[in-house]
Each structure stands twice: as C-alpha cells, then as structure tokens.
Amino acid sequence: MMAHHRRTLVVVGHGMVGHRFVQAAVERGLTETHDVVVVGEELRAAYDRVALTSFFERGAEELSLLPTGEYDDPRVRLLLGTTVESVDTGARTLVLGGAAAGEELAYDELVLATGAAPFVPPIPGTDLDGVFVYRTIEDLEAIRDAAATARVGAVVGGGLLGLEAANALAQLGLETHVVEMAPRLMAVQVDDAGGAVLTRHVEGLGLGVHTGAMTTEVLGQDGRVVGLGLRDREPLPAEVVVFSAGIRPRDALARAAGLDVAERGGVLVDERCRTSDPHVWAVGECAAPAGRMYGLVAPGYAMAEVVVDALLGGPGAFTGADMSTKLKLMGVDVASFGDAFATTEGALELVYADAVAGVYKKLVVSEDGRRLLGGVLVGDASAYGVLRPMVATATNPGIALPDNPEDLILPSGRGSAEIGLPPEAQVCSCNDVTRAQIEEAVGEGGSCDSPSCVTACTRAGATCGSCKPLVKKVVEDFFAARGRSVDRSLCEHFPLSRQELFEVIAVHGHTRFDDVVAAHGTGRGCDVCKPTVASILASLLGDHVLGAERRTLQDTNDAYLANIQRNGTYSVVPRIPGGEITPEKLIVIGEVARDFGLYTKITGGQRIDLFGARMEQLPAIWTRLVDAGFESGHAYGKSLRTVKSCVGSTWCRYGVQDSTTLAIMLEERYRGLRSPHKLKGGVSGCARECAEARSKDFGVIATEKGWNLYVAGNGGATPVHARLLAGDLDTETLVRYLDRFLMYYIRTADRLQRTAPWVDALDGGLDRVREVVVDDVLGLGSELEAAMATHVEGYSDEWRATLEDPDKLARFVSFVNAPDTPDPHITFRSERDQVAPADSEGPVLLGASIPVGPGGPGSPETVGAGR
Amino acid sequence: MSAPEATWTAVCRLEQIEVEGGVAALVGGAAVAVFRTHDDTVHALGNYDPLGRASVLARGIVGTRGEVPCVASPLHKQAYDLRTGQCLDDAAVRVPTYDVRVDRGVVLVGPQREGP
Numbered sequence: 008m009m010a011h012h013r014r015t016l017v018v019v020g021h022g023m024v025g026h027r028f029v030q031a032a033v034e035r036g037l038t039e040t041h042d043v044v045v046v047g048e049e050l051r052a053a054y055d056r057v058a059l060t061s062f063f064e065r066g067a068e069e070l071s072l073l074p075t076g077e078y079d080d081p082r083v084r085l086l087l088g089t090t091v092e093s094v095d096t097g098a099r100t101l102v103l104g105g106a107a108a109g110e111e112l113a114y115d116e117l118v119l120a121t122g123a124a125p126f127v128p129p130i131p132g133t134d135l136d137g138v139f140v141y142r143t144i145e146d147l148e149a150i151r152d153a154a155a156t157a158r159v160g161a162v163v164g165g166g167l168l169g170l171e172a173a174n175a176l177a178q179l180g181l182e183t184h185v186v187e188m189a190p191r192l193m194a195v196q197v198d199d200a201g202g203a204v205l206t207r208h209v210e211g212l213g214l215g216v217h218t219g220a221m222t223t224e225v226l227g228q229d230g231r232v233v234g235l236g237l238r239d240r241e242p243l244p245a246e247v248v249v250f251s252a253g254i255r256p257r258d259a260l261a262r263a264a265g266l267d268v269a270e271r272g273g274v275l276v277d278e279r280c281r282t283s284d285p286h287v288w289a290v291g292e293c294a295a296p297a298g299r300m301y302g303l304v305a306p307g308y309a310m311a312e313v314v315v316d317a318l319l320g321g322p323g324a325f326t327g328a329d330m331s332t333k334l335k336l337m338g339v340d341v342a343s344f345g346d347a348f349a350t351t352e353g354a355l356e357l358v359y360a361d362a363v364a365g366v367y368k369k370l371v372v373s374e375d376g377r378r379l380l381g382g383v384l385v386g387d388a389s390a391y392g393v394l395r396p397m398v399a400t401a402t403n404p405g406i407a408l409p410d411n412p413e414d415l416i417l418p419s420g421r422g423s424a425e426i427g428l429p430p431e432a433q434v435c436s437c438n439d440v441t442r443a444q445i446e447e448a449v450g451e452g453g454s455c456d457s458p459s460c461v462t463a464c465t466r467a468g469a470t471c472g473s474c475k476p477l478v479k480k481v482v483e484d485f486f487a488a489r490g491r492s493v494d495r496s497l498c499e500h501f502p503l504s505r506q507e508l509f510e511v512i513a514v515h516g517h518t519r520f521d522d523v524v525a526a527h528g529t530g531r532g533c534d535v536c537k538p539t540v541a542s543i544l545a546s547l548l549g550d551h552v553l554g555a556e557r558r559t560l561q562d563t564n565d566a567y568l569a570n571i572q573r574n575g576t577y578s579v580v581p582r583i584p585g586g587e588i589t590p591e592k593l594i595v596i597g598e599v600a601r602d603f604g605l606y607t608k609i610t611g612g613q614r615i616d617l618f619g620a621r622m623e624q625l626p627a628i629w630t631r632l633v634d635a636g637f638e639s640g641h642a643y644g645k646s647l648r649t650v651k652s653c654v655g656s657t658w659c660r661y662g663v664q665d666s667t668t669l670a671i672m673l674e675e676r677y678r679g680l681r682s683p684h685k686l687k688g689g690v691s692g693c694a695r696e697c698a699e700a701r702s703k704d705f706g707v708i709a710t711e712k713g714w715n716l717y718v719a720g721n722g723g724a725t726p727v728h729a730r731l732l733a734g735d736l737d738t739e740t741l742v743r744y745l746d747r748f749l750m751y752y753i754r755t756a757d758r759l760q761r762t763a764p765w766v767d768a769l770d771g772g773l774d775r776v777r778e779v780v781v782d783d784v785l786g787l788g789s790e791l792e793a794a795m796a797t798h799v800e801g802y803s804d805e806w807r808a809t810l811e812d813p814d815k816l817a818r819f820v821s822f823v824n825a826p827d828t829p830d831p832h833i834t835f836r837s838e839r840d841q842v843a844p845a846d847s848e849g850p851v852l853l854g855a856s857i858p859v860g861p862g863g864p865g866s867p868e869t870v871g872a873g874r
Numbered sequence: 875m876s877a878p879e880a881t882w883t884a885v886c887r888l889e890q891i892e893v894e895g896g897v898a899a900l901v902g903g904a905a906v907a908v909f910r911t912h913d914d915t916v917h918a919l920g921n922y923d924p925l926g927r928a929s930v931l932a933r934g935i936v937g938t939r940g941e942v943p944c945v946a947s948p949l950h951k952q953a954y955d956l957r958t959g960q961c962l963d964d965a966a967v968r969v970p971t972y973d974v975r976v977d978r979g980v981v982l983v984g985p986q987r988e989g990p
Contacts (some may be wrong), residue, residue, distance in 0.1 A: 499940070530940075531911075531912050531938040531943070532938070533938070533939065534934070534946035534951050534953075537935050537937060554923055558895070559935070560935070562935065563933045563934070564929070567933070571929075571933075571948055574928050575929055723902050821886055821898065822899055823886045823890060823898065823908075824886060824899050830905060831928055832900070832929035847928060847929075849927075850904065850905070850922040850929070851905075851929075853903040853904075855890045
C-alpha cells in the first residue's frame with residue numbers, strides 16, 4: 008500500500024448505517040489514511056429512523072445523530088441534499104446530482120449505504136393527495152399537515168412499521184384503521200395466537216384492525232384520497248392513507264453500474280460486504296449478504312464495522328444476524344426470537360396464555376426439551392432478556408434449559424429461573440458484549456461495582472436496553488458467588504438503601520434519629536445518614552428542619568439555612584418565584600447587599616445570590632428580606648430550587664400559554680419540599696422552549712391544547728434532556744401527574760440520586776414511571792397526591808419561623824462566648840468593585856494583623872453556589 | 875505565661891451545646907470548636923479545618939466511625955477524631971486538641987494539648 012498518499016473513500020447515503028460507518032472509520036483510525044466524503048440525499052444529517060414515531064413528541068433535533076451537522080474530524084466532508092447519479096466502476100468516479108449537480112468525484116473505495124425505500128403496491132390511486140409513506144421526517148411532517156384537516160386515517164400494512172405508523176396517526180387525533188393482508192398483525196414475528204392477543208390490545212386502544220384484507224385500490228375524488236377499496240369487503244373511508252407494507256432495497260445505482268444484485272433485490276455482497284467490484288462495498292438495507300437483505304439496524308451496524316475492519320486489513324466477517332425483536336408498540340410488549348414458528352423438525356411448543364391480562368407466551372424447544380429454539384412473547388416480554396441468549400442456533404449451542412422450562416414463562420418464574428450462561432454467551436447483542444466481558448468489568452482487574460457502571464463501561468445494555476435485566480443478573484450472580492453483594496447500604500451505620508430506610512421510617516412512624524438508629528442501625532451516625540434521615544423526616548412530617556433534635560442532623564447549609572462558601576461565609580438566595588419580581592423588591596435586594604457588603608450575582612435559576620454573609624449576620628439580613636415579603640429560596644436544601652419560566656403568552660408574540668403564571672404556581676406549590684437531591688423545574692410558553700425546561704427535573708412546554716410534561720432532565724456534569732411523560736394536559740391533570748411523579752421520586756430514589764439516573768435505574772425506566780404516574784398501575788396515585796397535599800398545606804417559610812424563635816436564633820453567633828466578635832479568619836479583598844474571599848493561610852489569632860480590603864492576598868477563584 | 879489554673883476559660887453552659895452538636899468559642903484569641911457527644915462527653919479541637927482552609931469545624935456533623943467519635947468538616951466532609959484531632963481521611967493531617975471539662979454545668983476549655 009502507498010501509505011504516503013491519501014486515499015479517498017466515498018460513502019453514498021447518510022442514514023443510520025452510513026453514519027455508523029463514518030463514526031467507526033474515525034474511531035478506528037481509517038481517516039489517518041483516507042479522506043472521507045459522505046453524500047446524503049436528505050437535507051438533514053443522519054437521524055434515528057427507528058425512533059421516527061417519537062418525532063412528534065421530541066422534534067427533529069432530538070432525533071438527530073449528528074446535531075452539529077458535521078463531524079469533528081476535518082478529514083470527513085459531508086455533502087447533504089446531494090445525490091449520486093451514476094457510478095463508473097472502471098474509472099472509479101461518480102457523478103453527483105442535487106446540490107452538487109454535475110460535479111464528478113473520484114474514489115479509491117466506494118461504500119454504498121443507500122438504505123431501502125418503502126414498498127407501495129402497484130394498485131390504482133397511490134398518487135392521490137393524502138397518500139403517504141412512512142420513512143423520513145419529511146413524510147411525518149406531511150402526514151401531520153394532512154391530519155390537521157382529516158378525521159379518519161388508514162394504514163396499509165400491519166407489521167412492525169405499519170403499527171408504528173398507525174400509532175402516529177392515532178396520536179395525531181385521527182380515527183385510525185390498520186389494514187393487513189395476512190391473517191394477523193406482525194405476521195413475520197408472531198404466530199396466530201400471539202397475533203390475536205396483539206389485535207385485542209390494539210383494538211383496546213381504539214384502533215380498527217382489518218386482517219386478511221387485501222387492498223385493491225386507493226379511492227379518490229377531485230384528486231384527493233377518500234378511502235381504500237378492499238377485496239370482498241366494503242370500502243374503508245379515509246382521508247389520510249399511509250403505505251407501510253414493507254421495504255425494498257435501494258439498489259438502482261448498483262444495478263446501473265453493473266454490480267451483481269440478489270434475486271430478491273439488494274446489492275449482492277460477500278462475507279466482507281464487498282460487491283462484485285473489489286473497490287465497492289455495500290452495507291445496511293441496500294446490501295444482500297449471501298442474497299438476503301436485513302431490514303433491521305443492528306445487522307446494518309455490524310456490516311458497517313465489517314467494512315471498516317476490511318479496509319484496515321482486519322479479518323471481520325458478516326455471517327448473518329440475530330433477527331430477534333423486542334419492542335413496545337403502543338404500550339404493548341412484543342418480542343420474537345429464534346425459530347418462533349417451530350419450523351425445526353420435532354420442535355415442541357410450550358404456551359402460556361392469559362386472555363384476561365392480555366398475555367401470550369410461547370417457547371419453542373427441541374424434541375428432547377433441552378434446547379430453546381425460539382419463542383414469542385406478547386403483553387409481557389420481561390423474560391426476553393434471559394431467554395434470548397439461551398437460544399440454540401446452527402452455530403451456537405445456546406444454553407441448556409432447566410428441568411422445567413415452563414418456569415421461564417410462568418408468571419411466578421418471571422423469567423428468573425436459574426440459568427447457566429456460558430462465559431462466551433452474548434448478553435448484549437447490540438454491542439456484542441459477552442458474560443465474560445461483563446464479569447471482567449466487575450472482577451479483580453475491572454473498575455465497575457454495579458450494573459449501571461457496567462453499562463457505562465462496556466456498553467452492554469446501552470443501545471436498546473433490552474438486556475439490562477440480564478446484565479444486572481450476571482453482575483449480581485457474580486458478586487453472590489464471591490460473597491460480595493451489590494452494596495446498597497447507605498453508610499456503615501445503616502445496612503439499608505435510602506428507599507428501604509424511607510419505608511422503614513414511614514412504617515414505624517419514627518420521628519427521631521435516635522429511634523431510627525437504635526432500631527435499624529449501629530453507632531451514632533455520620534454526615535451521610537444523618538442528613539438523609541433528616542430529609543426523609545422532612546418529607547414525611549413536613550415540620551421545621553431546625554426543630555428539636557433535628558438541627559444536629561442537618562448539613563451546615565440546612566443548619567444555617569444558607570449556602571456555605573469556601574471561606575466559611577454563606578450566600579443568601581431569596582425566593583423569586585418564576586423569576587418574576589417587582590422593582591420594589593429588586594431595590595430591597597440591592598439595599599440589603601449594599602448595607603451588608605455582599606457580592607451579588609444573578610443565578611441560572613432566575614434569581615439573585617448574595618455572597619459573603621457571615622453566619623452571625625444571617626438573621627439581620629433575613630429580617631430585612633422577610634419584612635420586604637421575601638421567603639427562603641431553599642438554595643441550601645436538597646429541595647425544590649426554582650421553576651424557571653419564559654415570559655409566555657402575556658407578552659411574547661409567539662407564546663401560546665401563560666407560562667409565567669404556571670411557573671409561579673408550581674414553584675409556590677413545591678417550595679420547601681425535601682427530596683433526595685435538588686429539584687429544578689421549568690415552564691416554556693411555546694415550543695421555542697426559551698425557559699430550557701427540558702434541562703430540568705420537570706419541564707412543562709405549552710401546546711395549543713394545553714401542556715406537555717417532560718420529566719427527568721438534568722444539567723450539571725451529566726446533562727440529560729427531559730423526556731415526554733404525557734402530552735396536551737390541562738393544568739389540573741398536569742399538577743396531579745407532577746405531584747405523583749415528585750413523591751414517587753422522593754420515596755424511591757437513592758441518596759443524592761437525581762431524577763435522570765433514578766429513572767434509568769428503575770426496572771422499565773420511563774415506561775415504568777408512566778405506568779405508575781399516568782396509568783396508576785400500582786394504585787398509589789391518590790396516596791402520592793395526598794402526601795403532596797400534606798406538604799402543600801404544611802408549608803411555612805423556614806426563615807420567618809427561625810426569626811420568630813429565640814432558641815433557633817441563639818445558634819447564629821460567631822463565638823458562643825463572644826457573640827459580637829467577628830471570626831478573624833474571614834477576610835475579603837476587592838474584585839471588580841465587589842468583595843471576594845481572601846485566601847486563608849492558616850489559623851488566625853484574634854489581635855494578629857488581619858488583611859482587609861483591596862490588595863489583600865489571594866487569587867480569584869470560582870465560588871461554588873447553590874442556584 | 876499564666877499558671878495552669880488560670881488558663882481554663884469558661885465558654886458556655888453545657889446545655890448551650892446540643893447533644894451531638896458543636897459551638898465555636900474564643901479561647902485566648904484562638905477559635906476553638908467544642909463538641910458534646912451522645913454520652914455528654916465534651917471534646918475541644920481547633921476550629922480551623924486545614925484541608926478546607928476555613929474556620930468551620932464546630933459546624934460539622936458529629937457522629938461515629940467505627941468506635942471513633944468524630945466530626946465531619948462541613949466543607950469537604952473529611953472526618954476528625956474528636957479525642958485526638960487526627961484526620962481519619964488523611965494520616966498526615968491533624969488539628970490541635972484542647973483540654974476541656976465540665977464543672978457544675980459550665981464548660982471550661984484549657985490549654986492546647988501537646989503532641990498527638
């Protein structure tokens with residue numbers, strides 16, 4: 008190879024697989040020797056087509072796999088809105104169209120990742136207005152526009168994609184029908200009995216299901232669709248029709264270039280994904296390894312890796328893919344794996360069905376009952392994570408079944424029967440992680456101590472998440488075998504997690520730390536368990552955090568109702584609900600800061616932080632603030648901080664709802680609420696999202712019809728966007744869901760676990776939260792609401808109560824025997840016309856010289872502050 | 875220097891210190907943290923946290939680590955043995971300790987102790 012001259016690699020197609028290819032090329036160093044040119048037909052960079060249905064909730068930006076629109080590596084050039092018109096494999100050139108029409112591009116290696124196109128059957132009427140396919144964001148935008156004036160929609164195709172499309176139409180408010188030629192829904196994945204259970208679920212959601220129905224034509228009037236003609240049935244009226252009846256590989260470019268194609272379509276490639284031309288490769292849905300096309304993203308990713316490997320001179324090969332599927336469709340779990348239809352000779356079926364609960368489970372086992380060949384799960388696919396790796400295939404013997412394999416699908420077994428997973432068994436198929444690799448991560452040489460850490464480090468469970476229960480079980484089994492447990496103890500004094508401690512305290516009705524530690528712990532507690540117990544007691548009882556026997560449990564911030572800073576002074580943050588404040592109150596804050604010589608800074612939560620208050624000054628400062636009508640802002644507490652808002656429909660010409668009023672209402676409702684970690688909220692008055700509500704633990708975004716509620720967003724070190732919990736809510740329902748969500752979090756989260764990792768750690772994640780909060784499957788809704796009502800009724804301002812109580816005030820002194828003598832360790836210098844802490848050189852004796860004012864020692868450093 | 879008897883400074887009454895709480899006192903110009911444990915034993919340490927570099931130890935949470943009574947600095951949570959001043963998270967760090975006793979309900983702080 009001529010390493011001294013750079014070669015050109017052209018990728019045609021910037022979908023999920025094309026993007027993955029470029030990522031792998033950059034990560035594995037292929038760009039050290041190759042310039043990469045990516046040609047994408049759509050105007051958008053690659054986006055998550057698997058999650059296309061969530062476009063209406065999440066928007067295009069969130070689906071994007073390359074939000075910046077370009078790669079970090081300067082050797083990768085991305086040409087969007089550009090097509091490839093022809094390829095000359097002899098000259099190794101191609102001619103571009105679209106945005107770069109007429110340009111010619113030379114290549115050394117060419118990778119085709121042109122994907123697939125929706126299949127529209129050759130029947131009359133498919134060109135009418137109101138007929139769509141379901142493939143791109145533009146398709147969805149067009150469907151949304153058409154749905155705005157329509158009443159009834161029909162989807163042709165009852166497979167995976169068809170049901171996704173039907174779900175989208177239903178979400179858009181249309182009466183929705185699914186028309187499927189096969190006798191059942193999802194005919195490729197599930198059998199008749201499973202399909203019947205699925206149909207009941209889908210019909211239960213209000214959709215019409217028409218199976219065994221052959222669409223013969225699209226009926227039109229004045230150029231617009233009015234319905235579907237069906238063989239031997241009455242026509243089905245519809246103003247919107249979506250074809251989602253399968254896909255076809257986009258292999259026209261390859262055909263025209265003279266490359267070999269498979270009998271049923273797709274560019275024919277070998278195990279290295281190389282086409283009949285040695286310098287042309289094909290990956291993803293446009294490729295047909297051994298003549299077969301794969302319409303899933305995971306095999307496409309695997310092919311992309313194989314080609315990068317081949318171009319680097321590696322041995323990688325694509326020898327087929329696991330076509331197992333697990334998904335949640337319209338709230339219904341569906342999974343299918345291995346030989347789901349029992350086509351293997353002698354195969355036996357074990358079936359568990361509960362028509363009332365809408366659950367159907369089938370295992371296909373070998374004639375001797377020792378090997379699992381495949382299965383179908385509908386309504387409850389929780390066993391999938393354990394079952395899938397057990398499946399025996401032609402190349403993999405799988406895992407021997409237990410003596411009573413039916414335990415694996417019976418409700419009591421919950422798929423957790425003892426399994427003997429061999430070390431080389433693949434646990435995560437998305438990222439190809441084996442049991443041995445997981446055990447290595449948590450073993451002697453590894454750095455992981457929990458399933459979530461394993462997911463972060465090995466990527467097992469990081470893509471589709473379906474193997475997370477299995478990852479957890481592998482880790483727990485590994486620890487158990489070595490006498491280690493996944494230690495959830497709060498600290499050395501309590502062998503309980505925070506959630507367990509919460510339940511214990513609630514059940515026993517404890518009100519004092521001494522009782523809790525005597526009954527359930529050892530020793531005298533520490534800086535971990537004492538504030539945790541104090542927080543739990545505050546959540547349960549709602550009385551003052553500085554009450555009798557409670558004060559010594561609090562961290563210094565709660566103990567002095569202010570935020571300690573690096574020099575031992577405190578910062579003061581009065582509550583400014585929703586960020587709305589009168590000029591008079593602003594003036595008071597300015598006067599207080601001036602009179603007490605405080606440094607002032609605007610926080611990210613739309614309020615004002617006053618720094619540099621000596622502990623003994625806090626009561627005088629707060630007397631002024633309380634007199635002016637301010638309350639504690641709880642910036643010091645693991646509690647609600649702020650509900651940030653935009654100005655909303657009151658002033659803004661774009662606003663559709665009054666976000667400021669809602670933000671103030673929510674902030675005043677949840678103020679003072681003690682929680683496992685700080686809580687932040689936001690309310691935006693329209694989809695422009697100026698309040699950045701989706702970076703908050705709860706975010707509310709106005710819609711034309713009401714409010715969308717997003718939950719579990721976090722800023723900080725690990726930023727996470729909040730995800731949609733429920734849409735188009737009226738205010739009353741919104742508050743009810745929020746009450747439940749926050750109380751559910753407070754009761755079950757770990758200490759210092761913010762909402763995003765809490766949701767991720769729940770079995771079932773956000774879906775579980777939705778089940779509990781929206782669907783109320785645990786029947787806890789009214790209890791959680793009642794707990795919040797108790798909080799709201801019991802709220803009073805902590806600072807006002809402190810100022811009114813001489814016992815509580817007595818502690819706000821510099822020295823117990825010299826209350827009027829300022830602590831000589833605290834000194835300030837001046838920076839940009841305000842005070843800043845002067846660095847301390849060690850203990851100071853009163854009477855020694857004290858540096859004050861500008862020019863003192865020290866260097867500027869950031870001051871940490873609660874916002 | 876004064877005679878040993880005269881070096882005892884009355885700082886407060888015992889009930890002014892909460893059980894498992896602390897107060898800062900000014901003793902001979904130095905800031906001293908005086909703590910009261912669950913069994914009403916009193917301990918006195920220098921109030922200055924050499925790791926956090928601020929005079930704050932009296933505001934820490936009092937508890938135990940194993941059998942050791944300790945206070946956790948409110949700044950970065952390092953624990954100090956109330957009896958010896960030894961930092962339990964950094965063997966190289968120790969804060970001074972003071973003699974302290976309770977006489978007829980009054981807490982008296984004596985001279986800084988020598989060595990560990």
